[in-house]
Amino acid sequence: xxKVFEAFSGVGAQKMALRNLNVxxxxxxxxxxxxxxxxxxxxxxxxxYMSSSLNIDINIAKKYLIDLNIISNEKVxxxxxxxxxxxxxxxxxxxxxxxxxxxxxxxxPDHDLFTYSxxxxxxxxxxxxxxxxxxxxxxxxxxxxxKRIIESKKPKFLLLENVQNLVRGKxxxxxxxxxxxxxxxxxxxxxxxxxxxxxxxxxxxQRVFVVSKLEEENYLEIFNxxxxxxxxxxxxxKSNETYYTYTNKIDVDINHGEYKFFDDRDWKMNGxxxxxxxxxxxxxxxxxxxxxxxxxxxxxxxxxxxxxWRLMGFSDVDYNNLKKVNFPSTSILKLCGNSIxxxxxxxxxxxxxxxxxxx
Ligand SMILES: C[S@@+](CC[C@H](N)C(=O)[O-])C[C@H]1O[C@@H](n2cnc3c(N)ncnc32)[C@H](O)[C@@H]1O
Numbered sequence: 493x494x495k496v497f498e499a500f501s502g503v504g505a506q507k508m509a510l511r512n513l514n515v516x517x518x519x520x521x522x523x524x525x526x527x528x529x530x531x532x533x534x535x536x537x538x539x540x541y542m543s544s545s546l547n548i549d550i551n552i553a554k555k556y557l558i559d560l561n562i563i564s565n566e567k568v569x570x571x572x573x574x575x576x577x578x579x580x581x582x583x584x585x586x587x588x589x590x591x592x593x594x595x596x597x598x599x600x601p602d603h604d605l606f607t608y609s610x611x612x613x614x615x616x617x618x619x620x621x622x623x624x625x626x627x628x629x630x631x632x633x634x635x636x637x638x639k640r641i642i643e644s645k646k647p648k649f650l651l652l653e654n655v656q657n658l659v660r661g662k663x664x665x666x667x668x669x670x671x672x673x674x675x676x677x678x679x680x681x682x683x684x685x686x687x688x689x690x691x692x693x694x695x696x697x698q699r700v701f702v703v704s705k706l707e708e709e710n711y712l713e714i715f716n717x718x719x720x721x722x723x724x725x726x727x728x729x730k731s732n733e734t735y736y737t738y739t740n741k742i743d744v745d746i747n748h749g750e751y752k753f754f755d756d757r758d759w760k761m762n763g764x765x766x767x768x769x770x771x772x773x774x775x776x777x778x779x780x781x782x783x784x785x786x787x788x789x790x791x792x793x794x795x796x797x798x799x800x801w802r803l804m805g806f807s808d809v810d811y812n813n814l815k816k817v818n819f820p821s822t823s824i825l826k827l828c829g830n831s832i833x834x835x836x837x838x839x840x841x842x843x844x845x846x847x848x849x850x851x
Contacts (some may be wrong), residue, residue, distance in 0.1 A: 524557035534582035555581035560590025609653035688833035692719035805834035
């Protein structure tokens with residue numbers, strides 16, 4: 493049984509990948525502070541628990557959420573009791589330890605795999621580039637908080653994911669410092685920039701992955717997996733063809749009956765550039781659009797939340813679990829923008845775990 497700690501857990505793309513691969517595993521803990529992400533995680537991975545009732549003193553639930561830094565003192569009293577209980581339940585069922593800076597190491601069970609896709613805001617090319625230096629107080633410097641956990645628990649495998657800017661420019665020194673640190677405490681690291689378009693998903697999404705293994709030689713073959721691209725027909729929600737469709741006629745010459753993606757920024761700046769592969773989904777950018785060509789006419793469509801969800805390799809079953817409890821589209825788009833394409837994780841885990849040496 494693979495025991496896993498998903499730090500910065502989001503919707504749990506890591507768990508989705510292990511589930512899809514039928515890897516016998518147990519999530520021994522997660523860590524996140526965003527109420528929307530915490531609830532989404534719980535409704536996706538344990539909808540039964542979330543639909544059961546729970547008797548808990550409201551003041552105990554409030555204190556718990558405040559202690560974990562998930563809700564502030566000011567906000568707690570403005571939040572409805574039902575919402576407090578729902579969030580508390582989500583934390584319990586996902587074994588969420590809350591703010592990574594506050595976690596008591598003694599509360600973390602032993603585990604074999606530690607995943608840490610820490611916040612990218614300060615290193616991403618679309619952010620203010622404040623960097624991730626240790627003790628700098630930036631959100632991306634939360635990376636260094638993982639030291640306490642890794643040193644005390646020494647899991648056999650570690651998996652880091654972040655934007656490709658992590659290995660470039662002014663972030664490069666911090667990245668190298670991190671690898672050196674892992675090396676000093678006994679990990680062999682291998683890293684690569686992987687693009688989800690090589691893992692069967694028609695989304696251009698380049699991300700850095702670092703796989704570390706305790707006391708083993710490097711094994712770069714981890715990342716060798718090319719999967720044939722899924723058709724964009726498989727992504728589009730055919731039942732909802734007119735969703736967000738503008739009637740503008742567009743002067744672009746593409747073949748009849750084809751769907752093509754194009755980039756939002758190109759739309760604004762240069763008119764339309766037609767691409768077969770959709771641009772990177774980002775938390776702050778809702779509105780990827782595609783061109784629909786039927787009956788010889790071209791139209792523009794903003795992708796729906798379901799289509800964006802599928803562009804992350806996520807399943808319709810998981811999407812439906814969120815929709816059943818009325819998750820807003822804007823939240824779903826944000827969760828997608830922050831997450832990891834699950835097919836890429838499957839490729840990594842398949843190789844990482846093939847010798848099954850964690851038992
Ligand atoms: C890039 S996202 C990771 C997404 C995740 N890998 C997934 O599968 O969806 C970073 C996550 O870190 C969380 N986060 C931010 N500050 C945190 C903190 N102090 N402690 C724990 N999690 C935090 C954010 O709420 C966000 O969900």
